[in-house]
Amino acid sequence: MNKPSQLKRSPRNQDIRTAIEQAGLRHWWVAEELGIACGTLSNRLRKELPPEEKQEVLAAIRRLADRLGLPTLESPRPGVTLETRTTLPGLGWQ
Numbered sequence: 001m002n003k004p005s006q007l008k009r010s011p012r013n014q015d016i017r018t019a020i021e022q023a024g025l026r027h028w029w030v031a032e033e034l035g036i037a038c039g040t041l042s043n044r045l046r047k048e049l050p051p052e053e054k055q056e057v058l059a060a061i062r063r064l065a066d067r068l069g070l071p072t073l074e075s076p077r078p079g080v081t082l083e084t085r086t087t088l089p090g091l092g093w094q
Contacts (some may be wrong), residue, residue: 011044014055023065033060 020030028038034057041057049057065071090093 011045012048013054016045016049016054019058019061019067023061023070025061025068025070029064030057030060033064033076 020027025043031038031041034041044053
């Protein structure tokens with residue numbers, strides 16, 4: 001029962017995943033901003049998105065981060081996580 005070893009592939013849509021992580025957002029928040037279910041976003045991210053769809057998701061991440069006063073990839077704020085946001089003035093839950 002030897003299975004051939006599988007090579008680990010880098011996750012598709014890494015730029016989107018990184019943008020969500022850098023902004024301290026959750027995938028379901030971004031999905032809600034796009035008006036789709038979280039599972040739908042997750043399924044779409046499994047395959048590389050076309051450029052226009054990728055830009056739509058990145059724009060939703062920027063809008064959401066701006067609305068919540070969070071950093072985006074263009075303006076990183078190292079060390080700000082979901083847990084630390086509640087301790088910073090103006091970055092708690094809205």
